Amino acid sequence: MANEVKLYGATRSPFVCRAVIALNLKGIKYELVVEDLSNKSADLIKYNPVYKKVPVLVHNGNPISESLVILEYIDEVWNGVPILPQDAYEKAQARFWAKFMDDKCFPAVFKAVISHGEEQAVAEAQEALQFLENELKVKGSKFFGGDNINLVDITATFVAFWIGAVEEALGIELLPKDKFPKLTEWSDNYVNCQAVKDSLPPRENLVAIYKKRFGKA
Amino acid sequence: MFKKSVNKGMEKVKLFATWSSPFVKRIIWALKLKNIEHEIIYEDLANKSPELLKYNPIHKKVPVLVHNEIPICESLVILEYIDETWKDAPRPLLPKDPLDKANQRFWAKFSDDQVLPSFYGYIMKQGNEKEEAKETTLAHLKRVEQLLSEKKFLSGESVGFLDLVFGWLAENSRPLEVVTGLKLFDEDSFPNLCAWRDKFLEVPAIKESWPDQETLIAKYQEINLSKGK
Numbered sequence: 001m002a003n004e005v006k007l008y009g010a011t012r013s014p015f016v017c018r019a020v021i022a023l024n025l026k027g028i029k030y031e032l033v034v035e036d037l038s039n040k041s042a043d044l045i046k047y048n049p050v051y052k053k054v055p056v057l058v059h060n061g062n063p064i065s066e067s068l069v070i071l072e073y074i075d076e077v078w079n080g081v082p083i084l085p086q087d088a089y090e091k092a093q094a095r096f097w098a099k100f101m102d103d104k105c106f107p108a109v110f111k112a113v114i115s116h117g118e119e120q121a122v123a124e125a126q127e128a129l130q131f132l133e134n135e136l137k138v139k140g141s142k143f144f145g146g147d148n149i150n151l152v153d154i155t156a157t158f159v160a161f162w163i164g165a166v167e168e169a170l171g172i173e174l175l176p177k178d179k180f181p182k183l184t185e186w187s188d189n190y191v192n193c194q195a196v197k198d199s200l201p202p203r204e205n206l207v208a209i210y211k212k213r214f215g216k217a
Numbered sequence: 218m219f220k221k222s223v224n225k226g227m228e229k230v231k232l233f234a235t236w237s238s239p240f241v242k243r244i245i246w247a248l249k250l251k252n253i254e255h256e257i258i259y260e261d262l263a264n265k266s267p268e269l270l271k272y273n274p275i276h277k278k279v280p281v282l283v284h285n286e287i288p289i290c291e292s293l294v295i296l297e298y299i300d301e302t303w304k305d306a307p308r309p310l311l312p313k314d315p316l317d318k319a320n321q322r323f324w325a326k327f328s329d330d331q332v333l334p335s336f337y338g339y340i341m342k343q344g345n346e347k348e349e350a351k352e353t354t355l356a357h358l359k360r361v362e363q364l365l366s367e368k369k370f371l372s373g374e375s376v377g378f379l380d381l382v383f384g385w386l387a388e389n390s391r392p393l394e395v396v397t398g399l400k401l402f403d404e405d406s407f408p409n410l411c412a413w414r415d416k417f418l419e420v421p422a423i424k425e426s427w428p429d430q431e432t433l434i435a436k437y438q439e440i441n442l443s444k445g446k
Contacts, residue, residue: 072322
């Protein structure tokens with residue numbers, strides 16, 4: 001049976017980018033179906049009726065939604081560069097941090113962005129990000145995954161790339177180098193990984209989008 | 218930081234818990250289904266033990282599974298850890314097929330991100346907010362009803378991961394009905410869900426877990442009474 005892989009996405013989405021990175025990391029050939037999120041396709045609604053969101057991976061006609069679920073699926077179906085560790089405990093740690101990223105970090109960062117960098121919101125975002133900073137300090141490795149990127153690094157793509165774009169667009173500071181030396185170093189290393197480089201949207205596009213969407217008039 | 222070490226000999230499993238947490242209960246059920254000997258430490262959340270704070274410094278919450286002194290936090294993470302560490306004993310909680318697994322993980326997230334919060338809102342809120350929460354929850358439950366249309370359990374032929382994740386619904390719906398008078402779903406509109414609830418509560422590992430249905434009713438009544446209702 002032909003291996004048909006489609007990814008329904010939008011280039012501005014950090015969640016879609018996770019899936020793109022995973023697919024590129026594994027060298028999987030796929031078709032990107034670009035969605036206009038203000039005018040969602042009938043296919044997207046059919047494949048993700050619960051949330052009607054991107055990304056959705058469609059593998060041989062079977063849809064998989066939710067970026068972290070997609071990452072685990074990709075890792076289980078395709079061999080090659082591993083996304084999750086083999087050891088059950090290491091796996092649990094990776095899942096814990098990925099969940100922390102989505103449950104705590106992302107919402108706090110989002111709140112800081114839509115409030116145009118309001119002091120309290122920024123403080124709360126930095127409080128969440130501090131846990132990531134500490135984790136890198138304690139691990140003492142190049143990436144959350146050790147010498148190579150893993151699920152946690154991929155989940156943190158929005159930290160490495162999207163935060164910078166938003167900072168520029170809004171003229172706010174979320175991740176200053178002096179407060180977050182480890183995360184800053186990690187971001188530089190992470191965006192230079194080949195699979196990541198191949199997957200990121202052009203930064204100036206993101207900046208323009210965010211200036212329009214969140215910037216002050 | 219906890220460094221994992223190979224511990225030959227006795228497997229020690231501790232679970233930091235509270236009686237009322239839906240997230241804790243699913244772990245107790247998993248440990249019982251897998252016949253894993255464990256010790257449960259009940260926490261007073263108003264006065265958390267130094268051990269809990271040591272093992273879960275970031276969230277300071279239950280459940281925390283401590284396996285040979287190594288902590289694992291977040292109930293869905295714990296469930297997968299248990300399944301991967303005690304493989305096949307007596308049988309897996311999650312299916313082998315990646316697509317089936319992905320579906321269960323998707324719906325597990327749906328339980329915790331959507332259904333549980335709206336259900337909680339329905340029980341706790343008042344007036345219009347209560348009505349809205351009710352409508353939202355019913356819409357979510359219609360999806361769960363559909364999941365059960367061709368299956369005995371949410372995980373398939375036998376009880377598994379997704380049943381444990383949604384178990385809070387099976388376990389709490391009747392006791393809360395009795396205590397608050399709020400009946401969210403009935404046999405006519407949700408036949409599959411009601412049948413699943415009965416079957417789930419009859420599974421020995423579930424039936425034999427504390428607190429049971431009678432104890433839950435008593436405990437909810439206690440809370441209700443102390444609020445002067």
